[in-house]
Amino acid sequence: MGRVCLLLLCLVAACSSVKAASRPAKPARHPSRLIVRFASDAAVSSAAAAAAAAAAAGTDTLKLVAPRLNLFTVKVTDGSSPEEKAKQLTAMPGILYAEVELQMELAGRALAQTRPPPPSPTREPRPQPRAAVRRPRRRPATVTPNDTFWSQQWGPAMMNAGTGWGLHRDAASVRVCLVDSGVAWGHPDLAANLAPMSEAYQALHTDRYGHGTHVAGIVGATPSNGLGVAGLAFRTSLLACKGLEDDGTGYVSTVVGCIDSCRSLGAHIINLSMVLQSLSTRDDVRSLNASIKAATDHGVFISSAAGNNELDLDYRPVYPGSFGYPGLVTVANVQRDGMLHQAAWNAGSNFGANSVHLAAPGTDILSTYDESTLKWGGAYQIMTGTSMAAPAVSAIAALALPASGGKLTNVQLQQLLIRTSRPLPALKGKVMSEGVVDMYQAILEARAYA
CATH class of the missing domain: 3.30.70 (Alpha-Beta Plaits)
Incomplete structure (x- = not known):
């Protein structure tokens, strides 16, 4: 001892007294x-x-x-x-x-495209053949929420959410932990699906930037309450941990601490709509690597944004999405027209035929927002990025778990979401599944495990 x-x-003492040679400061640390x-x-x-x-x-x-x-x-x-x-x-x-x-940020800053030699292949399970699916005798009726802005939500239709909800729309037993900029705990469209937390906890994890509240609404805004928007998970239990500060940036240690806290809070799913601010290697972020691996080894499913830099992640990994562990999916952003999102200043969606698993709608997404935030104002806002695509996958994963009777492991869930994706021609060669996540097909196949 x-x-x-x-x-x-x-x-x-070593961190306060030993001198070392002076070097120029590196960015993003x-x-x-x-x-x-x-x-x-x-x-x-x-x-x-x-x-x-x-x-x-x-x-x-x-x-x-x-x-x-x-x-x-x-x-x-x-x-x-x-x-x-x-x-x-x-x-x-x-x-x-x-x-x-090192510093992290919301999935959004453009980085220069470079093509170094390809990294060693990640040992990741390939999608397995479909399970024997007991198809319903007739296609279920489409569920159409009565929320005020439902007609402005184009993403759910692309993911077959209406018919998916007809099969299953209760994920109340599933805890989805959002590591982000916090959440607006008092937002009227989120309150029903936010897990109860102490006032002290809420004060520490309050969103003053807006991004975390927007992500929360994509997963868990209350549908059919005659208000605002409809979250994809319908009924769920949302947890929020503030891993990024009020300017949308933060540091690895805070994110690692949040991932650890999510596990302590019993999270089944963790959503990471963020990336490292600099192009780094695994060895630069061993702590983040260890926390992701520990969570997936523990059975937690993780949905991670691919990033918005128009990078081919097969050649230039971006973390945390590129860690490639079984039980983790990396999500690209697809537009309304079925194309991978493109934007000026190299701010389009990242991609990778062997490293980005699937796509989800992430362009012009309307969701909840922190109306006290002065940047834009308003209780609902439209935002774009892989930050918006990742929570769509988290929400569908949250529905698939109880639809399977709780029998799907995080690795099986990863494989199921890949193989049940709906193919889109523009995504061939861009993402592993060559398509967009499909709620109806995912829930339909998940029920075969029950």
Whole structure:
């Protein structure tokens, strides 16, 4: 125990006293913060005492980020290079790795297209043959919500939501956790589907940017309440964790902490409508990689935005979507005309025949919004991006799970959504499924597992 305490004291001291060669600051990273992962629970159990002793000595303390993964953050306070400091700490006994804290953002900033050599193929299960599907004797009646702006929601029709709801429209038992900019807890079109949380929790995870509330409405705005818009999951249990700040950007450690919190809250599905702000490698974000893998290994299904940079992710991975773990789907943005979304300034949808699984409507999507936000104002807004496509897949996954009697695993759910997608000619060679997610077909096949 004494040795571990000494290690942690040395760690904090190393971040405040050892000089390193000065280097130019790299973009999209925190100027002084590192993420550190310890090798054992024994090391973590001593962290509080060691950090308190360090604080008493006037140095920075370790901050716990993700308890399940033994992840902490620590600041470099001596002005030395975070990159060099990370190497120094990684070499210390008891530490698995230390990495520079990188920045994340909502899926939206354009990056230059480059084509380095293709990465090693990801070992990912290919879609399996369809299960024996018990088709209904007749196609179910189409459910048409009476929400005020239903006629302006073009996406549900492309995904066959009306007939899908005719088969199944209750995901109240499924917890969908949105790691985003928070949520407007008092929004009248969301209140019925938001999981009850304490006032203190709500205060910490309130949306003051609008994006998280928009994503929440795509999944869980209350349908047929004569108000606003209809969410695709119809009835569900929405959780929200604020991984990004009020300007739409944030840091990896906060997102990792949210993923860990989603698991603690019992989430079945996690939605990530965000990307790393810079073109990074897996080794740059081992903590994010570890948190995604831990969640999918735990059985959580993850829907991740592909990003809006017109990049071919087969050649230029963008994380977290490009981690490629079984149980994670990466989602492109399809327009109303069935084409992959294109935009000026290289801001169209990313794609990848082997790395982006499917597409969903993400262009000109009307959904809930935080009316207190001054940027645009209004309780409903139209937004565009793969940020809007990913939650559509999360919502359909939320319906497929109970339709299967709870028997679908996250990996089976991933494969089901790919193989039941509706082919679109323009998506051939662009996404793995060559099509758009189809609620009716997904629910129909999910029922074969029940």
